[in-house]
Amino acid sequence: MADMHLQGKMRKVKEAAKQGSYVPESSKRIGLVIFLLFFGIGILVLAALAVTFIVIKSFIAAMITGVITLFLMYCVYKILTTDDMPSL
Numbered sequence: 001m002a003d004m005h006l007q008g009k010m011r012k013v014k015e016a017a018k019q020g021s022y023v024p025e026s027s028k029r030i031g032l033v034i035f036l037l038f039f040g041i042g043i044l045v046l047a048a049l050a051v052t053f054i055v056i057k058s059f060i061a062a063m064i065t066g067v068i069t070l071f072l073m074y075c076v077y078k079i080l081t082t083d084d085m086p087s088l
Contacts (some may be wrong), residue, residue, distance in 0.1 A: 036048050036076065036079070039072070039076055042072070043072050044067060049065050053065060
């Protein structure tokens with residue numbers, strides 16, 4: 001009996017994840033802001049690591065870290081400029 005209730009709840013969660021109509025816009029916006037905040041912190045850490053590599057004269061590691069940082073910055077730019085996302 002309890003298993004049937006669990007299956008019903010799981011069906012509701014699955015449909016909410018598919019459609020997204022059950023999740024309020026404010027919750028979606030807050031989740032996006034938190035995601036972008038942590039993503040930005042990661043980009044800053046990688047940029048600091050690239051500068052540190054330059055200071056210690058490890059240019060290959062600095063280039064690799066810089067390319068990764070630039071790629072992540074481009075990903076954030078694409079996320080922010082997409083048409084489907086609500087404006088922040």
